[in-house]
Amino acid sequence: MKAAIVAVGSELLGPSRLDTNSLWLAGKLDEAGIPVVRKACVGDDAGAIAAEIREASRRAPIVVVTGGLGPTADDLTREAVGEFSGRPSAIDPGILEEIRGRFARRGIAMPAINEKQALVVEGTRPLRNPRGSAPGIWLETEEGIVACLPGVPSEMKRMFEELVFPEIVRRFAAPPRSRRVLKIAAMGESAVEERVGPVYAKWSAHAFTILASVGEVQLHLVAAGAPEVAARLLDAQTEDFERALPGRIYGRDDDTLESVVGARLRDLGATLATAESCTGGLIAQRITDVPGSSDYFRGGVVAYANDVKTGALGVRPETLAAHGAVSEETAREMAEGARGKFGADFALSATGVAGPGGGTPEKPVGSVWIALAAKGRETRARFLRPPGDRATIRAWTASAALEMLRRTMAGADTD
């Protein structure tokens, strides 16, 4: 039971793009206990793609190919499958109709070049793509199967989950493994690592992975065995990690900090507003990334200019004059102003020096104040000093603000 992945696209061979689809695929295949034994990236050349499919099939019975199914002249995976299987292809009228329909629903005529997406190689089965115009290809070989999926991650993932994975599990499944991801926001990787060290030691026979991105640390847990057995093991490990990081694990698996915060606001029947300077709309954008956020998100102000802070948020000019825009006092007044203006139960604010310019000896780049105003409570403010560049400082600040709200709603008022 082994899999090989082939990623198609000349851009993946240059100096700036990596095949990240394979990470997700490796994770999914791993759930079925199927290891990926090799990966290859190949350019937009039908002969070369066919050679890679051939080589991959020699190495593993399960081959997943991503990319090269678009409508343009350099999308050549269909042609490669024809070359690999040695069979002719023809336009499938049903698929052509479906593609035409997709365009028609958007009120436009199908461009002529999209026609080739309806080409089907004899002996292969098209895989429906509910999110895009590129159908996938399912091909049975003597050695196993080849599944070709689009390179667009959202289309690839959905088609793999709905059409390819169940079929692979049915045919090849080895004993399953369960995974769980525990997520921590606005805490550094080494700080997390230090606290969870004893848990690692206790469960030393198990493999944990710690993964850090800006403003978030993830603990990846894996357990083999039947789902109930594995779940019990993961529960026991989770308990230990929660004890090592009290109140700091905000969610698991597909949770995002904003989805967890949103769900809690909904439970409380509470509303939220934002007042952002250095984050420039990032906090509001993350909150509204969550479908249904209009249930609890009232709105926000991006107050970039100082007179917007006074005019739109009611920050007092004297506060700005005495303490500056990046100060505890300004952060507090921004949050309180947004709460009042939008009539919300909670309001988050952020003001800081995101850089690269604008730093001073007293307030160097990376100096940030966040505040949380809450109905019936005292406004709280926190100073942050995230390291890194402009994008990192902004992202970390947004996470820290959302985490401040989450912890407050969870009753963990102090840090």
Next chain:
Amino acid sequence: MKAAIVAVGSELLGPSRLDTNSLWLAGKLDEAGIPVVRKACVGDDAGAIAAEIREASRRAPIVVVTGGLGPTADDLTREAVGEFSGRPSAIDPGILEEIRGRFARRGIAMPAINEKQALVVEGTRPLRNPRGSAPGIWLETEEGIVACLPGVPSEMKRMFEELVFPEIVRRFAAPPRSRRVLKIAAMGESAVEERVGPVYAKWSAHAFTILASVGEVQLHLVAAGAPEVAARLLDAQTEDFERALPGRIYGRDDDTLESVVGARLRDLGATLATAESCTGGLIAQRITDVPGSSDYFRGGVVAYANDVKTGALGVRPETLAAHGAVSEETAREMAEGARGKFGADFALSATGVAGPGGGTPEKPVGSVWIALAAKGRETRARFLRPPGDRATIRAWTASAALEMLRRTMAGADTD
């Protein structure tokens, strides 16, 4: 003149690590005009590594292998080279002495396991590693060369630059190449492709790549020859693409839509404000991603709730009642309200149904209105119907709004 890269390491086949060495190598090889035609990742298995080296050598005369040269039991690239070349290997006393010396200088005895790093396959040449204990391997084959380097990026880079690259340039060098990327916003890939088809045909001897992400299409151009010659060629091609896509190429190379819009606002001495509903702060966030954006960005309102649209932006309740929040009229009043409120020269607005909920038969998910209010001009509005999920609809809308502003500032008022 072609190269292939093989990255060795089981960790590169899991769900969390990518082979990033190949990006750097692709960039370096490109400087010498040598394209990478394929990359492969393989696990810690001597037979599998040997098979990958064999396959890579068939595809390209230059093969660079990274990783698998360490001292541990799962470092098997040396063994794989032996298997690939079919020749025996033996400890090289000189290298062994060197490795021993490295440890001695740090005051420790060489661990026994490091001895195997002195194994040299007959007919290969060891490559000195000034930064670590793992020597590299240089192997000549009938087809070309195979260079094996450690996986540690700092060691790999130094050895490639000092030992491998000069030798490759000496033997294989083709004339150098120059690259250029042309960028188009808020236009579909097939729409771009259809318009540039004739340019492709005219320059059919040259390789173009078209790359699409949400709201952006990139044309990647490559030209061989001395830098001045290549630049002239790229200029001529660029001119043709600009003619095929009049006014639609917003920038090149490292430009982003928001950096181009920002630079133009600064040139004009003009200011900008935003009024966002469905994009939830994404437009403001992209504008403020650019360092120095406080020079021209005044601020914005994220008006999620309807009474925020009236209260904070001055949208008339009658407008909302008569036309709804997602309408041309509301979009116009949002933009005009933001321009007035923030005292800006330009204001962008967006209101739409980002989904997945909230769609109606008249206004299905993906229905979006954007508007641009400008000092001394009539407010303009546009209807969009971006395909895809919530994130895609939001991202496309933000790009379309920024592109509307860019084109207006460029004097291309009509679409």
